[in-house]
Amino acid sequence: MSLALRLAAREMRGGIGGFRVLILCLALGVAAIAAVGTLRAAINAGLADQGAVILGGDAELSFTYRRADRAETDWIATHSRASSEVIGFRSLAVAGQDQALTEVKAVDGNWPLLGQVELSQGTLAEAFAVQDGLPGAIMEPLLADRLGLKPGDRFKMGTQAFRLSALMLSQPDSATSGIGFAPKTVVRTEALAESGLLAPGSMYESHYRLLTGAELGGLRHQAENAFGPKGMEWADRRHAARGVEAFVNRLGSFLILVGLAGLAVGGVGVASAVRAWMEARVATMATLKVLGAAGRLVAGVYLVQVAAVVVLGTALGLGLGAGGMALAMPLIAGALPFPVETGLFPGALAEAAFYGLLTGFLFALWPLAQALRQGAAAIYRGARRVWPATPWLVLQALLLAALIGGAAWFSGNWRLTLGTLGGVGAVLLVLWGAGFGLARAARRLARSPLVNGRPGLRLALAAIGGPRSEAMAVVLSLGLGLSVLAVVGQIDANFRLAIQRDLPGKAPSFFFIDLQPDQLQPFLHRMSGDPAVHKVESAAMLRGTLMTINGEDARKVAGNHWVVTGDRGISLADTLPPGTEITAGQWWPQGYDGPGQVSFAAQEAKEIGLKLGDKLGLNILGRDIEVTVTSFRKVDFTNAGMGFVMIVDQNALKGAPYTAIATVYADPAAEAGLLREAARTWPNITAISVKEAIAKVVEALTAIATATVAAAGAVLVVGLVVLVGAVSAGVPARVREASVLKVLGATRGAILASFALRAGLMGAAAGLVAVAAGAVGGWAVLTQVMELPFVFEPVSAALIVAGGVVVTLVAGLVFAAVPISARPAGVLRTLEG
Amino acid sequence: MDILTLKGVGLTLQGNAGPVEILRGIDLNVKAGESLALIGPSGSGKSSLLMLMAGLERASTGTVSALGQDLGAMDEDGLARFRRGRMGVVFQSFHLIPTMTALENVAVPLEIAGEARAAERAAEELAAVGLVARTGHYPAQMSGGEQQRVALARASAGRPKLLLADEPTGNLDQANGAAIMDLLFGLRDRHGATLVMVTHAAELAARCDRVVRMADGRLA
Structure with a gap:
């Protein structure tokens, strides 16, 4: 074993207590990314594995407003061993006085080519059979509830009456359509002949599913050449649910990048932990140097230890992420309308590990390199902040470049990656500036006559503005998570505002379609x-x-x-x-x-x-x-x-x-x-309620906002760990401060009020910066991407600021118990040492 | 008139290996304006006795009265309020608040006591200890001698009737130690305060009106 390893192992015998925050920060960030990546991979694997079933065949040819013509049906017959025609359109289902919009699926006798339809009763053949002159129909339970129908009841679509023969509990080919505007009804196409619903010019789509053993690439090429110019759209089992797949991949990439923002916040905790740990090792380092250890050896000793904890934190995160998803997957799979494959996805875990290791090293190496640059005598005199040596700076730059390049490669979208990471970087820079500005302002204010006679306020301001202030750590750790929440809050609120306030005044009540x-x-x-x-x-x-x-x-x-x-x-x-x-x-x-x-x-x-x-x-x-x-x-x-x-x-x-x-x-x-x-x-004719359609869109957007808020929540949790780490690291200083203040005549209430004030001020600052970032981010997304007007939304902004204050206050006050209850004589005696 | 009265005072603290009897049967009176040196070997209980006098430690037995008030009858906050403007304490390790400048450190007890001109008074006190040029400096930016001078200014800022000093020169070199003692006695003379000082240095003790020797938790 090399000397560096041996020395590192000896140092680590004392445990890794100083690295708890570092490990937790990395583990939580990596776990969030691993969880999102695993879910994305599970959905993609499910879609790939069940591609043919959810498409309803190996391949599908679709036409708008028309059915396949003779040439096309001949081609389908020639190139498939079985095929099925499905026609989709919207209609009103009417039962007595009740009516509701439904998405109708008119099918032939071969449907479904693959998979099973789950019915509340009977077989599919029985369900579509004509009884007492009424053709059978099946519908989703939600629609039957809405119309107050039960199996055996009758309802009408167009001029055709139907018998509801069974409720459709599940269908195999449901994931290929996008956002459904209404629950589905399935009937036989021939039953619609007299309904008037498929008249010339009516808005419908026809889909022809094929079972084929042919090579799909070649078949597609042939079909597109022959029928593409006539408006044919092709899909096949390789990417059966192209829309779902694209959506899941894009949202997954975005959430992983938000998770990366969480790791960046965790990086602040990593850097603080390594800095504190290195400061506690100043004497050992100096002694090693005095004893003749070269810089490389000393660097090796500490690099090995830092590497060990970074790897440990990352591994813990992978376990947490993969294990958590393994437990949650049955619940998630049940809630999603498409198949999800459970299992371990090494690609997703490798991506999370890549981010964890690179972020861990990126943030840990800076304070390590700073400490290593101090000479032995300088270390004994007391460490000063110096720039790391050039090779370390180069290494850091390479790590950063690898992180950005890797993120872009994994997400497959440079613009999204650079946009998100650029935004995160900009917010971190603004937060750093805000932390710095807050400390400067507090320092100035602490000396101003304005706070004369307010010792509690002066104490709070002096602590925020003085040496070893926690302001930077608090603003950085909380600020980013709150900023993401603030952006989501502003966008969400503006969007709802646009819909609820603007649309009802201008938007129509109904669209009527298919008017002959x-x-x-x-x-x-x-x-x-x-x-x-x-x-x-x-x-x-x-x-x-x-x-x-x-x-x-x-x-x-x-x-x-x-x-x-x-x-x-x-x-x-x-x-x-x-x-x-x-x-x-x-x-x-x-x-x-x-x-x-x-x-x-x-x-x-x-x-x-x-x-x-x-x-x-x-x-x-x-x-x-x-x-x-x-x-x-x-x-x-x-x-x-x-x-x-x-x-x-x-x-x-x-x-x-x-x-x-x-x-x-x-x-x-x-x-x-x-x-x-x-x-x-x-x-x-079919009426589409604009209100209901908008409600569906809002529902879909709410789901996206919820996913983003959950990711922002992960950033906040990591931020909380960093915050708790920073606040707990300050406990000894506050114990000493409280003891001295008691000697000087301060009551416990006054000391507690001062601690609360400083925590509240720092939390409010983090919240205010987040609100500003939220306003800028919300404005950018709404005006530049969505082309909607932006109105600053004060309620979510106030909640963000209040959230920042409450979180820091709680953390501050929890850790104030020890300083407040410490007996000054005992503390001061210990310090007199 | 006695400014400090200790009757049958004992102090037992809970140590890792069980209760430790630090002080036993202390009877001591200190007159107003007097200067008293507490001397004795390490571990004899000098600093603990000083902490009892400051109300920072609570006697296990007996009573401690300062300025006519029974310190044992007050709770922690009551003791803190009592110290305001009445007592000044100087420690061997200075115990300045690291996040505050020299001026702010001196102003704090005045502000806590509700003094309207706290900043001006603090500046005057710093001038009195020769630190006009260091008012904006943080403790970490000052030498040990300078820090102790700030601590002295802070202790005397409220014009206390009782100055308690726990080895105020213990962390300083001889020259700085002598300067601090000159300042301490000068402040005490200027404000007419009573001074109780723990020290190991015989020559410092000799400058006090009375010297009390301690050994094994008792007055020798």
Whole structure:
């Protein structure tokens, strides 16, 4: 064993008590990252393993507003050993006076190709069987509850009556759809023949699932070449739930980066612990040097010990994270709508270990290198803060670069990594500045005449501003966690504010979809004649995909802009719709029947670089048309009203089966009555309550906010450990201080009040900095990313400041018990030594 | 008139190996304006006796009265209030508050006592011990001699009637020790205070009006 190792082992015989905070900081940070990484890996593994089941087949071809044509069905038959057609659309289920929006899945006899449907009673064949002239249907229990239905009862969709034969407890292919706006109902497609729901132009999607042994890459290539230009979308079992997968990966990466922020806070605790530990070893180090130990040997002795505790803390964190997730996984798996595979995921643990080790060393090496740079005599005289020697600085820089590079590599997203880590770095810098500023301000204030006659306040200020102040540790440790909470609080509050205050005033009560052209006039007449209805807007609508811009692939020209990433609602009009503002170019003349023209949303056109005269290739219901951009319009997408990126002249889409969409703005009290009447008069049309749709979006956003708050909570817990470490390290100094103050005539109450005041001031400072960071972060996300106005939200801000005060106060007062109760004579006698 | 009266005072403290009898049967009177030196070998109980006089330790038996008040009848906070403006204590290790400057250290007892001109008075006290130039310095930035001078200024700032000093020169070299003693006696003379001092140094004891020797927890 080398001498350094031997000496290190001898030193460590005394235990690692001084490293408790370091180990806990690292372990908690690593555990949080390991837990998030494990969950992400478990979901991805579940999705990969069950890909075919949750997709409903090995591959899927999807079409919008149409079913596969002859060529396509032939191709499917040729390339599969079995296939199944599933049609999805939204409708109103009506039972007596009750009605509710439902997502309908119309299936054929082969559904499901894979997996099992779990029903409350009977078999699937029995469930769909026609009894007493009524076809069977199954629905999710939530919808049955909402409509007050039980198996055996009847309900209607469109003009078709159904018998609820069983409740659908689970279905295998539920994870492939995105946010569901409504609970599901499953029926046989042939039962809808007379319902009027699948009329030409109705808004539906058809999916064709295939079981095939063919190589999926080649099959995809073939299908896309043949049917891509006709609007076919491809999916296969390799990435069955692409949306879920992308969401889980992005949220997982973000949460891991927030966890990394927790490790950064833990790093503050690591640095403090190593500094305190090195200070306690000053004499040993000096003695080693006096005895002739070279700098390398001394460095080796202490580096070995620091490395041992960093590895121990990281290993403990991995165990905690993996073990915790193993215990929690059954609960989590039960709550998620997609399969989760349990087990150990070495990749996730390796990522957490990488972060733990690098952060641990990054923060531990600085104070170690500082101490090592002191000469023996200087150490005996008392350590001064010096810069580490150049090789150590280079090593630190390399560690930092490796940490950032590794984080980017693991997350697979440089922008997200640099944005998050840059933000964390900036907040840490601001917090450091705030801690420094707080100490300076307290020092100045302690000497100001303003505090004359207030010894408690002067004591508190002097302690915050004096040597060995805890201010920096408190502000740094608490500040970052509170900052993340403050950002989430501001964004969340602003978002809710926008929805609750702004939308109800401007947003319509309902969207009515699938209005057939001949139903539009009677519908508008009925609605506008109702005194409870303030406004009705309608537009012809069909869906299409922007395929090319000036002959080039639109995705290549516009990147991943949302306008080109899928099919969009396209309206057609002859005259300029009322209230439309043209910002450039000219609207076509009434009755225009020349080459196709399109009016494009001005802001979106600017974002993808469109100019007047550009030629756009659109695919609408499998048909390619070319239109020229002749005007730009101002469109407001924030009020949930009617807004189309593209309006095409009526002649360009002559003969296309379109439907109309209408928005109705009505008194809230009259909404239920209007809905009932509309459903009775026009059974085929579907009403979507804007309030319910928004509630669904808010629900999804709340889940994301909750996950972020949980990650911020992990940062706060690590911060608390650092805080407790800092406060507990200050106990001996406070014992001495309290004893001296008692000698000078201070009562225990006065001393306690002074301790509380200093803790409260430091907590308030951390909270105020966090609120400022929250305001800046919230403003940036809302105005720059979400393009929403930002209003500073005082309630969550006040809670953050109060939280900072309470946490420091509690920590301060818990550790004040010893100093307050210490008997001065005993303390001072010990110190006289 | 007696400013300090100790009758049958005993002190037993709980040690790791059981109770330890530190002081036994101490009877002592100290007159107002008198200077008294407590001398004796290490462990004889001098510092403990001084702590009892300051009300920082509570007698196990007997009574301790200072300025006519029975210290045993007061609780910890009552004792703290009693010390304000009446007692000044100087320690061998100075016991300055490290987070405060010299001026702030001296001002603290005055502020605690509710003195309106605490800062000005503290500055005057520091000037009296020759530390005008060090008012803004922290204890760690001062030498031992300077720190003890700040401690002296702090002890005398409230014009106490009783000055208690526990080996005030114990941590200082000879020159600094002599300077501190000159200051201590000078302050005592200026304010007319009673001085009780624990010391090992015979020449310092000799400067006091009376010398009391202790051995094995008793007055010899």
